[in-house]
Amino acid sequence: MRSFLIGGMLAVMATVSAAGPAIADGASTVYKYDGSFDDAAFSVESAIIDKGLNIDYTSHVGEMLNRTGQDVGSDITLFDNAEIYIFCSAVLSRKMMEADPMNIAHCPYGIFVAERAGEVMVGYRNYPKGPMQEVQSLLEEIVIEALAE
Incomplete structure (x- = not known):
């Protein structure tokens, strides 16, 4: 079982590195996706749903x-395609707002x-230090899963 987990982690790490390193500009974390927009969108949707969200x-x-x-x-085309998937986690949201209602x-x-x-x-928006880092970890997990698909 342990070798299976290690092998799986190495496969995900290889996929992420092939997709490109994360670019964190302070406001957001962004990964390059090695594939089509439609494939990336499907992978993100699937990864969110796979978390039970x-x-x-x-x-x-x-x-x-x-x-x-x-x-x-303006005549500038900013994106050829762009979508944002909006979702919430009742468990994490309650935990974050119990820590600080202003979350x-x-x-x-x-x-x-x-x-x-x-x-x-x-990619996703970066959250402030403290309790919101648990949400950021969830977003990172979802994105890493989407990159591995």
Whole structure:
């Protein structure tokens, strides 16, 4: 069993390194995805559901930005595709808000999939130090699982 777990961890690590290292700019953590936007989106959706969580909403932010660009005086295409999967964990949300009710500002949680100039990326917003790091760990687990699929 132990060798199976170690082998599985090595396979995930190899997949993540093949997908590209995480880029953490302080505000977010982003991984390059080695595959299509549609594959990345499906993998993220599946990884969220595999954690027993429901996706409450999918924000089609890429479509919105492309549709409204001219309305705001811009002809710049920011993303070829971009979606944000919004979800919550009742267990973690309660725990975070019992630690500090103002952690409500961080709920719900989101993971994005975006494509820009042919490069697909998957990422999430970084949370402050303290109790919210448990949520950030969940987001990291979901993204790592999605990258491994």
